[in-house]
Amino acid sequence: MEQKKMTPEERAAMIANLTPEEKQALLGDLKSDVTTERQKRKEAYESLRGEFMTQIKTRLENYLAHGRDFKKWLRAESAAYFEVLKEYGQLKRDDQLGFTIGDETFRFHVKGSKVKGFDxxxxxxxxxxxxxxxxxxxxxxxxxxxxxxxxxxxxxxxxxxxxxxxxxxxxxxxxxxxxxxxxxxxxxxxxxxSNVVEGTAIHFYFEERDDNGRWKRMEPSFNKI
Known part of the structure; x- marks a missing residue:
């Protein structure tokens, strides 16, 4: 049987009839209920935070792994393609470090530069x-x-x-x-x-043609996607 809820007036009357000891006990129960509820909210929040952090880390690791795999593949394939291009075009100079390929809607640039430093x-x-x-x-x-x-x-x-x-x-x-x-x-x-050449830096750039016919850089950077 559903218990009838007391009105504020009935609750005030009941409390007024309690002895000091009963009032003290009731106050302790109320404080305990508040503490328990606060602890439940804290545990629920920390559980949600932990789950959210785990999801972020897992998805980020997958994202980075995929990016590293793509970059590794792109470097190898670009180098192989460039060798074919040099042979096809009978390129005599060895200091050319890049090339560009594309079609009507997409362009891919490989640009290389000498990394200079000092001894x-x-x-x-x-x-x-x-x-x-x-x-x-x-x-x-x-x-x-x-x-x-x-x-x-x-x-x-x-x-x-x-x-x-x-x-x-x-x-x-x-x-x-x-x-x-x-x-x-x-x-x-x-x-x-003291100038020395420490190596070669290879950079990749991607462009696509927008609806207005203009070329727009496609940025693989996470914050520019």
Whole structure:
């Protein structure tokens, strides 16, 4: 038989007739119910969070594995295709690093570039350049706020891997006439002599033609899909 719910007035009357001990016991039961309900919500949330995290990780690992497999396959197939292309076209130069193929709606580009860096001589050149700049800036009214000084120091800042950036250092060569100093010129020559080719970087690009007939880059990057 369904128990009849008490009205607020009936509940207030019942509580008013309780002894202090009974009221204390009732309060304890209510607090226990609140604590139990809060614990249930906490456990339910943590269970949901754990399940969600597991799903994300599993699907991400599958996504990355598929991407790595596609990239590995694409590198091998592109290299093989390029050899056929060179043979077919009787390409004489070995320094060409890429090609483009496509049709009316899709294009695929392979672009290669030499990865340039520096050997141990660049470390000496860097130290000499810093010494030169610190002496040079002493004769400037604006001191270390001098724009040429700030630019040169910025160009030899190393990246997170502790390496000098080839493009940044190359910009220092353009300042040789501005400094017009034999020491600066010698340091730049040492940087140039320390240049080494560390390898070849191969990049792949994909394009498709949109409804307006314009070519649009297809980005495999997750955040650009």
């Amino acid at each position: 141990e001589r660049a470390d000496i050149a860097e130290k000499r350049l810093v010494e030169f700049l610190r002496e040079w800036v002493k004769n400037k009214e604006d001191g270390e706020k001098n724009p040429m000084y700030k630019l040169a120091m910025m160009m030899i800042q190393r990246n997170e891997a502790g390496d000098l950036d080839y493009k940044s250092v190359s910009r220092l060569y353009e300042l040789e006439d501005d400094f017009a100093d034999p020491e600066y010129s010698e340091v730049m020559q040492l940087f140039k002599e």
